[in-house]
Amino acid sequence: MGKGILIVGSLNMDIVVEMTKMPELGETVMGKHLSYIPGGKGANQACAAGKLGGHVTMLGCVGNDNFGTRQIQLLKESHVCMEYVDVRQEEPTGTAVIYVDGTGANSIVVIPGANACCDIQYLKEHDELFQNCSYAMFQMEIPKEAVYYGIARAKELGKTTILNPAPAPEALPEEIWEKIDFFTPNETELAKLAGLKEMDERSIRRGARKILAKGVKQVLVTMGSKGVLWVNDKTEQIFPARKVEAVDTTAAGDCFNGAFVTALQQGYSIEDAITFANLASSIAVTRKGAQSSIPERDEIYSICGAN
Numbered sequence: 299m300g301k302g303i304l305i306v307g308s309l310n311m312d313i314v315v316e317m318t319k320m321p322e323l324g325e326t327v328m329g330k331h332l333s334y335i336p337g338g339k340g341a342n343q344a345c346a347a348g349k350l351g352g353h354v355t356m357l358g359c360v361g362n363d364n365f366g367t368r369q370i371q372l373l374k375e376s377h378v379c380m381e382y383v384d385v386r387q388e389e390p391t392g393t394a395v396i397y398v399d400g401t402g403a404n405s406i407v408v409i410p411g412a413n414a415c416c417d418i419q420y421l422k423e424h425d426e427l428f429q430n431c432s433y434a435m436f437q438m439e440i441p442k443e444a445v446y447y448g449i450a451r452a453k454e455l456g457k458t459t460i461l462n463p464a465p466a467p468e469a470l471p472e473e474i475w476e477k478i479d480f481f482t483p484n485e486t487e488l489a490k491l492a493g494l495k496e497m498d499e500r501s502i503r504r505g506a507r508k509i510l511a512k513g514v515k516q517v518l519v520t521m522g523s524k525g526v527l528w529v530n531d532k533t534e535q536i537f538p539a540r541k542v543e544a545v546d547t548t549a550a551g552d553c554f555n556g557a558f559v560t561a562l563q564q565g566y567s568i569e570d571a572i573t574f575a576n577l578a579s580s581i582a583v584t585r586k587g588a589q590s591s592i593p594e595r596d597e598i599y600s601i602c603g604a605n
Contacts, residue, residue, distance in 0.1 A: 301353070301431075301432040301563060302352075302353040302354060302355060302430070302431050302432065302433075302563070303347055303352050303353060303354040303355070303431060303432070303433045303434075303435065303559050303560065303563055304354075304355050304357065304427050304428065304431035304433065304434045304435070304452075305340055305343055305344040305347065305354060305355070305356050305357070305434075305435045305436075305556075306340065306356075306357045306358065306416070306421065306434065306435070306436050306440070306444075306445070306448050307338065307339055307340015307341070307343065307344075307356075307357075307358055307416075307435075307436060307437045307439060307440055308338035308339055308340045308341065308358060308392055308410075308413045308416070308437065308439035308440055309336075309338040309340060309341040309356075309358045309359070309360050309366070309369045309373075309383070309391065309392060309412075309413065310336075310337045310338035310341070310369075310391070310392040310393060310394050310408075310413070310439075311334055311335070311336060311337065311365035311368070311369065311391055311392070311393050311394075312334070312335040312336070312337040312393075312394045312396055313332070313333075313334055313393055313394070313395045313396065314331075314332070314333045314334075314335060314396045314398060315329050315331075315332055315395065315396065315397050315398065316329060316330045316331040316332075316333075316398050317329045317330055317397065317398070317399055317400070318330065318399065318400045319399050319400065320397060320399050320403075320405065334365075335589075335590065336368060336369050336372050336373075336589050336590075337394060337549070337589065338358075338369075338392060338413070338439060339437040339438075339439050339462065339464055339552055340356065340358050340437055340439065340440070341356070341358070341369060341373060341589065342549045342552035342553070342556070342589055342592070343435060343437070343462070343552045343555045343556040343559075344356045344373060344376075344378045344556065345372075345373055345376045345378065345556065345589040345592055346549075346552060346553045346555070346556025346557055346560070346578065346592045347378070347556040347557070347559060347560045348373065348376040348377035348378040348556075349376050349377065349592050349593065349594050349595070350556065350557050350560045350561075350578060350592075350593075350594070350595045350598075351560060351564065351595045352556070352559065352560035352563055352564070353563065354377075354378050354379065354560075355378070355379040355381075355382065355427055355431070356373060356378050356379065356380055356382070356383055357382055357383070357416070357420075357421065357424055357427065358383055358384075358413070358416050358440070359383065359384045359385075359386050359389075359412040359413060359415040359416045359420065360383060360384075360385055360386070360391045360392075360412050361385070361386055361387075361389050361390040361391040361411055361412045362385050362386065362387050363390055363391055365390070365391035365393065366385060366391040366412070369391065370383060370385075372589065376589070376592075382424050382427060384412075384415065384416075384420060386412045386415050389411050389412040389414070389415060390409075390411040390412065391411055391412055392408070392409060392410050392411040392412060392413040392439075393408070393409045393411060394406055394407070394408045394409075395407045395408075395409075410439075413439060413440050414440075414441060416440040416441065416444055417440075417441050417443070417444050418441075418443060418444050418447045420444070421444055421447060421448050421451070425451070428448070428451050428452055428455055428457065429455055431452075431457060432457060432458060432563065433457065433458045433459075433460065433559050433562060433563055434448065434449070434452035434457050434458070434459050434460070435459075435460040435461075435462070435555065435559050436448055436449060436459070436460070436461050436462070437461075437462045437463075437464055438462075438463055438464055438465055438466070438467055439464075439465070442467060445461075446470075446471055446474050449461060449474055449477050449478060450473075450474065450477055452477075453477040458479045458480070458562070459477060459478055459479045459480070460478075460479065460480040460481075460482060460555070460558075460559055461478050461480070461481055461482070462482045462483070462551070462552075462555050463481065463482075463483050463487050463491060464483070464484070464487055464551065465487075466483065466486070466487035466490040466491055467491075468490075469491070470491070472512070475509075475512035475513040475514055476512070476513030476514070477513075478513075478514045478515070479514075479515045479516060480515070480516045480517075480518060480558075481509055481514045481516070481517050481518070482517075482518045482519075482520065482551075482554075482555055482558070483517075483519060483520070484519065484520045484521070484522075484551055485497055485502060485519060485520075485521050485522075488502060488505045488506065488509070488519050489501075489502075489505065491509065492504075492505035492506075492508045492509055493505075493508075499524075502519055502521070502527060503527065503529070503534060505519075506519055506527060506529040506534075507529065510529060510530065510531060515530065516528070516529075516530045516568065517529045517530070518558070518572065520550075520551050520554055520579075521539075522539070522550070523539050523541075524536075524538075524539065525537050525538040525539040525576065526539075526554070526572055526575075526576060528568070528569075528572055535569075537569075537572050537573060537576055539576060539580060540576060540577060540580035542580050542581075542583060542584050543584065549582055549589065549591055549592065550579045550582055550583045551579070553575075553578050553579045553582040553591070553592050553593075554575045554576070554578065554579040555575070556578075556592070557574055557575035557577075557578035557579065558571050558572065558574070558575035560574075561574040561575060574598070577598050578592070578593055578598055581593040581597060581598065
């Protein structure tokens with residue numbers, strides 16, 4: 299893998315049910331459309347890294363079923379190394395059943411399935427991937443003990459660690475904070491982990507500083523149309539978002555994270571990596587779906603004039 303990216307995380311199939319209105323308890327309603335969309339934060343971020351030119355390997359678990367087969371195939375087509383993804387016989391591929399009404403409001407039921415098998419033992423069995431990568435990226439859709447083990451192991455080996463704390467846990471172990479090089483929450487996740495009561499810009503900046511004080515090296519807060527706040531012990535800067543007509547923000551954060559670590563791997567400065575990732579996610583939100591919305595590298599250059 300050389301100076302590659304290791305992404306440890308979830309692989310899901312999103313089952314999206316569109317309807318005019320949500321059913322009341324005990325009520326039956328007619329749906330409008332049913333679709334199956336590959337997702338999972340780990341898979342989405344790996345897809346973004348692969349499509350955008352990163353040298354990326356995925357660690358995670360799927361079931362021995364059609365959903366798992368489709369996820370593996372699609373990520374291979376996105377240039378992700380899937381050789382080490384474990385196919386579990388006893389568990390189905392993780393699923394998220396998403397109910398969307400006519401106003402765009404949604405309710406989601408997540409069944410972790412094989413994602414729960416992405417545990418410490420599985421990571422230990424693939425320790426050579428931690429040894430050979432340069433960047434290790436994690437989210438919070440696999441067992442949290444495995445996330446914390448993976449971060450600690452990567453840091454022990456001198457790797458650059460990135461944690462996208464989604465969905466946000468109630469807290470992180472105190473000893474883990476200082477092992478995180480890049481912490482990439484959205485506003486809601488930051489508010490939960492930093493104990494914020496308000497969500498204005500001043501509060502978000504204060505929350506990022508509270509996270510830094512715990513030992514994190516760099517904090518990047520993704521703020522949707524307001525851009526990205528980057529904070530470290532010397533810098534506090536907002537990178538504005540490119541103005542677009544958003545259609546679906548489902549994988550915007552995952553696209554940002556995958557693009558950001560890819561840019562770092564390819565030698566970009568942190569500032570240029572944030573700009574690159576902002577451009578990638580600005581394209582993703584103009585399309586429906588999760589992995590299907592993520593752009594190829596050439597699209598960033600042609601649509602946004604990146605260089």
